Amino acid sequence: MLVGQSTAEYILIKTIIYFFSYLGLLCILYFYLALSIGGVRVIAHPVSIFIESIGAIEILWYLVWFLPYRRYLHKQRAAFPPRLSRYERQRLFRKSLETTADIELFTRKWMGGAHLDDIRRENIKEWMLWALFNREGSPAEDDEELEAYLFEIEEKLGWAVKPGWGPAKSLRLNFDRFEVTHRSLIYYLFVGCVDFATTIILMISGFRFYRQPRSAFLKSFPLRPMTLLAPKQSVTPSISYFFRQHKSTKHRPVVLAHGVGIGLAPYVPLLLQIPKDIGVLAIEIIPISSRITTALPHAADLMREIGDIISHHKLDDFVFVGHSYGTFLTSLFLKSSLLESRMHSIILLDPVAVLLHLPDMAYNFTRRKPVEANELQLWWAAQTEPDIAFTLGRRFCWREHIVWREDLLSRTTTVIMGGRDTLVNADAIASYITRGDLAWTWEDREDWRRSRYSWTGQGLELVWLEGYDHGQSFLSRVFLPMIVKTIEKHAVLESRLESPLPPLPEPDAKLDTTE
Structure with a gap:
């Protein structure tokens, strides 16, 4: 937030x-x-x-x-999924290149913001070795393929890239040294108190906490008393979660994946406003929750464990809600035969997984020097927190988590995002969602402004929150109920949602909504 x-x-x-x-x-x-x-x-x-x-x-x-x-x-060394075949690399490369509006800006940002004169062929090859081959070192064994990709980049640039090495430093998340800053012991104790209060509030409100095995008590700090005290144990060793039994005969249950920060605490108002007869599974991703803990499981293992949880609770037809980092799970859900068949619809809040091949998210999260208060908060609370920085720097592979438009067209999907998102290229994502390309106009932006009044809950739709930053919709007394209403309508068992969202007043006066 x-x-x-x-x-x-x-x-x-x-x-x-x-x-x-x-x-x-x-x-x-x-x-x-x-x-x-x-x-x-x-x-x-x-x-x-x-x-x-x-x-x-x-x-x-x-x-x-x-x-x-x-x-x-x-x-710690980076953990990667199995290497792609040449055909798969070509397909991924060309798809990414086709979904790029400004190739010069794309190249410069992936080179850390360097001037074009400082970028040479070997710099780009070094970056492609990371992006497509999951490795570093000499490009010799893959040079023929790399040269073919460089030729396509040059064709789109309109000029030849100079040979050799330049002073530019390519951005390679899994190999670059990530920045870590110190937090006091008092800070972690504060996080622990907030976590404990969150657990008690949710349990009082009808949720059950499914803890990790008691043997994991000492593997996470701050220590979690409920890991010892809660009677219910998770069906998987790595993931704890909150679950509220589904009772509604008119709605589907909801599966929620949170973003980086301090876990589920910021989502308590959202969880408490979802109608109490609608079942909710709120997954905890501890390594991105400001804790000292074990590494996040690899993507395949993570999906297997989440699948076991969903099967155990018999959630055969659910609405997936992902916020920020939680949107990275979308692609994994769609690739899982078990989860894909059970996921009825998708709601993405402040998505960072869409157009992940663009450099904005990676550059803003690793290279941008914070200037404004929102950037400073993001830098300290997320970018440089030890376990969060490690998870994104050594346990994250971009191609596993990128979400394409055709993925979202496969089922009813709503994308809710702020027009001033400080982490991603909001305009590019909005254009891609609504038009299928990145060539938006100011007329398109006017349509986005009105999107919250015309939302129907059918097909792939955008709800644009003009003037709002990443995560600020949860702070709004206007838009939080709107998010709840969106979730509720997606959960309705009828095949079509009958009415759009009711007209909303203007955003909170406290937030700047100017261009």
Whole structure:
């Protein structure tokens, strides 16, 4: 859930970052000032002893845990799925090239924003070895194929790429060194408290928590008391989840996959507003939830475990709702014969999986220097959080998770996204969803503005939230009920949804909705 771009929000985010990153140093500074001003009498006061103890613990936490853990994460090698055949690589390459409007901008951003004069043939080959071959090193054994791809790029560019190496540095997520920043022990304890409160609220509201095996209690920090106390155990070893029994005879159940952040806590208002007779399976993806934990299972294993959960609860006809990182599961669901046959419709909130071959998401998540408050929050809370950075940097393969338009046309799909999404190219995605290409016009943008009034819940549709950033719709008293209504209508058992969403008032006054 991103903040806005005001000065006050920037100061707030900067203060939070400094507090949770440098709490140990702040306590040492307090000790020095207290000793200098008041002497031994002040530093011996119970309050001072408490602050000084926190400082000592935090310094030890940084030295004993953070520094070794950062070294450990950086030593881990990337995990890839099986290598594609040459035919599959050609098909993927040409499909990506055809779905690219500005090839010069595409090339420059994948080269880290370098000038075209700094990009040479070997730079592009190095990038293609990562993108298509899942490897690094010498291109010699695949040079013939790489040259064929370069020829097609040159044809679209309209000029020949110079030979040799240039100063440009290609963007290769699985091989680049990812950035990790420190978080205080207090921060993780805060996350643990929020997680525990989320669990209690959902359990009181009719959800059951299905924990990991009790043997996994010490494999995740902050420790989760409900891993020991909850009576129900997940049917899989890696995934915990919340489940509410499906009772409705008029609706389908819902499967929810959350985004990066602090787990399911931000989704509590959404989960509580879904009608209580509609069954809900909320999957927890712990490695992207600001926790110190084991690595995310490989995509094939992850889908097998989710399939086991869905089969165990007999969810034979469900609506899939993915938010942000959760949209990466869409492609995996569609590739699974078990899950694909049971998934009736799709709702993508703030999708990052659509047009994943474009450099915007990768560049904004790894190379962009944060300037505004929303970018700073994203940088600290997601991009540089140790386990999130590791998951995206070593356990993520873009071609496994990319979602194409024809995938979404295979069933009823609604895409809900903000017009000011700071993470992806929102205009390109909206044009691709509505037109099938990236050549949008301002007339198209006017149609997108009106999309929330004309939504019908049939076919592939876009709901455009003008002026909203990534995740801000969950903060809106206007659009959160609209999202719930969208889910409810997708879940209706009738083959056609009879009426569009009711007209909505303008977005919240607190959020800027200008162009």
